[in-house]
Amino acid sequence: MKAADLVEPYPTVRLDTPVSAAARLLTEHHRPALVVVDAHDHPVAIMPASKVLRFVVPGYLQDDPALARVLDDDFAETAYAELDTKSVADLLPKERPRLLVARPEDNLLEIACLMVAENAPLVAVVDGRGKQAPMIGAITVAQVLAGILPRSG
Amino acid sequence: MKAADLVEPYPTVRLDTPVSAAARLLTEHHRPALVVVDAHDHPVAIMPASKVLRFVVPGYLQDDPALARVLDDDFAETAYAELDTKSVADLLPKERPRLLVARPEDNLLEIACLMVAENAPLVAVVDGRGKQAPMIGAITVAQVLAGILPRSG
Numbered sequence: 001m002k003a004a005d006l007v008e009p010y011p012t013v014r015l016d017t018p019v020s021a022a023a024r025l026l027t028e029h030h031r032p033a034l035v036v037v038d039a040h041d042h043p044v045a046i047m048p049a050s051k052v053l054r055f056v057v058p059g060y061l062q063d064d065p066a067l068a069r070v071l072d073d074d075f076a077e078t079a080y081a082e083l084d085t086k087s088v089a090d091l092l093p094k095e096r097p098r099l100l101v102a103r104p105e106d107n108l109l110e111i112a113c114l115m116v117a118e119n120a121p122l123v124a125v126v127d128g129r130g131k132q133a134p135m136i137g138a139i140t141v142a143q144v145l146a147g148i149l150p151r152s153g
Numbered sequence: 154m155k156a157a158d159l160v161e162p163y164p165t166v167r168l169d170t171p172v173s174a175a176a177r178l179l180t181e182h183h184r185p186a187l188v189v190v191d192a193h194d195h196p197v198a199i200m201p202a203s204k205v206l207r208f209v210v211p212g213y214l215q216d217d218p219a220l221a222r223v224l225d226d227d228f229a230e231t232a233y234a235e236l237d238t239k240s241v242a243d244l245l246p247k248e249r250p251r252l253l254v255a256r257p258e259d260n261l262l263e264i265a266c267l268m269v270a271e272n273a274p275l276v277a278v279v280d281g282r283g284k285q286a287p288m289i290g291a292i293t294v295a296q297v298l299a300g301i302l303p304r305s306g
Contacts, residue, residue, distance in 0.1 A: 020302065027299040032185055032274065049294040050274050056301060057265045065270065068262035075262070080302050109221035109228070112210045117218070121185065121203050121274075141202040146180040148209060149173065149233050 001147050003111055003139060004104035007125040010138035012037040013088050015044075020083040022091075023052055032121035032140060036088055041134040043099055043124035045092050055091050056083060101126045102139065108147045111139055154300050156264055156292060157257035160278040163291035165190040166241050168197075173236040175244075176205055185274035185293065189241055194287040196252055196277035198245050208244050209236060254279045255292065261300045264292055 012035045013022045022034050026049045034052065036045040054062075061068050100118055102111050102125045114123050122140045126133040165188045166175045175187050179202045187205065189198040207215075214221050253271055255264050255278045267276050275293045279286040 023298050024302060027295045027302065030183055030185070030293060030295050032183070048274070049298070050268060050272055053265060053294050053298060054269045056298070057262070057269050061262060061266055062269055065263060065266040068266050069260065071262050072260070083302075107222065107225070109210070109214060109224050110218060112206060113214055113218040113221050115203060116207045116210050116215055119203055121201070140183060141206050142180045142183050145176050145202070145206060145209070149177060149180065149236075 001108045002104060003102045003106040003125050006108075006111070006139045006143050006147065007102075007104070007137040008139070008143075010035055010122070010124075010135075012041070012043070012135060014038070015087065015089040015092075017088045018084055019052070019055065019086045019088060019091060020080060022088050023056065023083060026052060034088070035122070035124050035135065035138060036092070037135055040132040042126065042132055043101055043135050045096060045099055046118065046120045046122065046124065047088075047091055048121055052091065055086075099124070101133075101135075103127075103129070104136070108144065112144050112148070115141060115144060154261045155257060156255045156259040156278050159261075159264070159292045159296050159300065160255075160257070160290040161292070161296075163188055163275070163277075163288075165194070165196070165288060167191070168240065168242040168245075170241045171237055172205070172208065172239045172241060172244060173233060175241050176209065176236060179205060187241070188275070188277050188288070188291060189245065190288055193285040195279065195285055196254055196288050198249060198252055199271065199273045199275065199277065200241075200244055201274055205244065208239075209233075252277070254286075254288075256280075256282070257289070261297065265297050265301070268292075268294055268297060 034047040
């Protein structure tokens with residue numbers, strides 16, 4: 001089984017995508033992470049949903065969760081207003097290592113190793129080598145586990 | 154919006170569940186994590202799918218991903234045979250902090266803070282306080298983000 005057999009289309013965001021629009025993508029179809037691409041559609045970062053939520057929740061609430069108890073849903077929605085003014089670039093750490101990506105000819109274990117190395121719930125698959133190779137889709141942890149487990153129960 | 158409004162049923166595993174059966178749960182419906190419960194159905198750990206995969210992939214392949222390139226799918230399936238002999242207890246770190254859980258009366262921001270604190274793609278919701286409070290379901294990051302974002306596009 002190769003990456004080419006497993007890869008499925010996956011929506012991407014760019015560095016200038018508003019965080020609000022990116023967060024909305026995650027709420028659809030229970031997507032596990034954002035895939036951030038550059039102007040060539042080459043993936044540059046994978047941002048798990050839990051890290052996006054970390055960005056959304058104000059830091060002073062993370063430091064003092066008891067405060068959250070007295071704040072209502074209207075306040076929660078004010079968090080959203082700020083998200084409209086921030087972009088995906090603000091979500092990413094300033095220094096980030098180059099993202100490892102899969103290629104269509106990679107096999108199941110190579111994909112599994114990559115996923116473990118990136119500690120990500122999915123890997124991006126690109127068509128070809130080089131820094132401008134465009135993304136053709138993604139493979140999730142669930143798909144890799146399903147490939148490793150035998151068909152029968 | 155309260156945890157009670159968001160919580161949905163979620164399958165659980167026990168410490169003695171075989172890793173193979175637990176992994177299979179993750180491959181269905183793209184579940185983001187395993188929820189491990191004790192004999193009272195009280196949640197004791199949340200294990201993201203990527204950590205389960207880390208356990209499945211042999212350590213010597215993680216150290217030398219180039220080796221994975223020359224191994225075929227038959228080899229991948231031998232990894233599975235081992236999973237039948239291991240249980241969820243083997244997946245968990247020996248020393249683990251008590252899992253923070255949500256309660257039905259918690260509000261949206263409290264759930265968000267908890268999720269960030271646990272760095273988990275979902276939180277377990279239990280009915281009542283105390284170490285034996287049984288789990289009634291779970292809430293995912295996607296549900297919390299959807300609650301914070303306003304209804305309109």
